[in-house]
Amino acid sequence: xxxxxxxxxxxxxxxxxxxxxxxxxxxxxxxxxxxxxxxxxxxxxxxxxxxxxxxxxxxxxxxxxxxxxxxxxxxxxxxxxxxxxxxxxxxxxxxxxxxxxxxxxxxxxxxxxxxxxxxxxxxxxxxxxxxxxxxxxxxxxxxxxxxxxxxxxxxxxxxxxxxxxxxxxxxxxxxxxxxxxxxxxxxxxxxxxxxxxxxxxxxxxxxxxxxxxxxxxxxxxxxxxxxxxxxxxxxxxxxxxxxxxxxxxxxxxxx
Numbered sequence: 001x002x003x004x005x006x007x008x009x010x011x012x013x014x015x016x017x018x019x020x021x022x023x024x025x026x027x028x029x030x031x032x033x034x035x036x037x038x039x040x041x042x043x044x045x046x047x048x049x050x051x052x053x054x055x056x057x058x059x060x061x062x063x064x065x066x067x068x069x070x071x072x073x074x075x076x077x078x079x080x081x082x083x084x085x086x087x088x089x090x091x092x093x094x095x096x097x098x099x100x101x102x103x104x105x106x107x108x109x110x111x112x113x114x115x116x117x118x119x120x121x122x123x124x125x126x127x128x129x130x131x132x133x134x135x136x137x138x139x140x141x142x143x144x145x146x147x148x149x150x151x152x153x154x155x156x157x158x159x160x161x162x163x164x165x166x167x168x169x170x171x172x173x174x175x176x177x178x179x180x181x182x183x184x185x186x187x188x189x190x191x192x193x194x195x196x197x198x199x200x201x202x203x204x205x206x207x208x209x210x211x212x213x214x215x216x217x218x219x220x221x222x223x224x225x226x227x228x229x230x231x232x233x234x235x236x237x238x239x240x241x242x243x244x245x246x247x248x249x250x251x252x253x254x255x
Contacts, residue, residue, distance in 0.1 A: 002036035020106050047075035047088035048094025057102030061109045065102035072096035125175040126227035127241060132170045136184065139164040141238060143194045145199040154191025158182055175226035178209060185214035189255055198255040200237030207232055217253050
């Protein structure tokens, strides 16, 4: 549209008469949606500890698993009662399960370890017994050196060498539970003999249940070995051997 004086067309909104009709209402500003802060529940440290301790139970024979089980149960209760503020319920449940598994395996671990522990104990006792007989043999030789190369009297051999032994502990085998003062016997045929006239392979001291100053021959040898399947024997040359029962009949008792 144009007025008579206009040479160019103009839009109707440019004329005062139509300005109000075509006036565009200002659009109301759209308010941005309120910012919704993301809320993340804090993971329970106790739940994590429960799982870690449960896994470590595999390497500690289930000891840490017991603690892991307790922590896991506590963590599950706290997560449940936190109203969503605390997370980690799944981790706590996993900790309880893993800990429970390794706790159940404790008897299995024990069954596996007991034979090994028993064998180790027997080995240690056997070594201790060997050391005892070595010390007793040294005591006999020291006595001989102080008595013109003569071995102690068989009937009082424990009393005779006790000063050289220094302690009564070496007279007791750690596997002897009889309560006797002495777990060994002296070969009666060597009593008072000149050490140089004795065959070095002759039995001198051996395991016995005869008690203090026990002396005699093969009849005093213990019938059932104290150390698994071996008998400990000391010879006239000072050596000590652990022998199976099959070799006992080869021992030399005569000097």
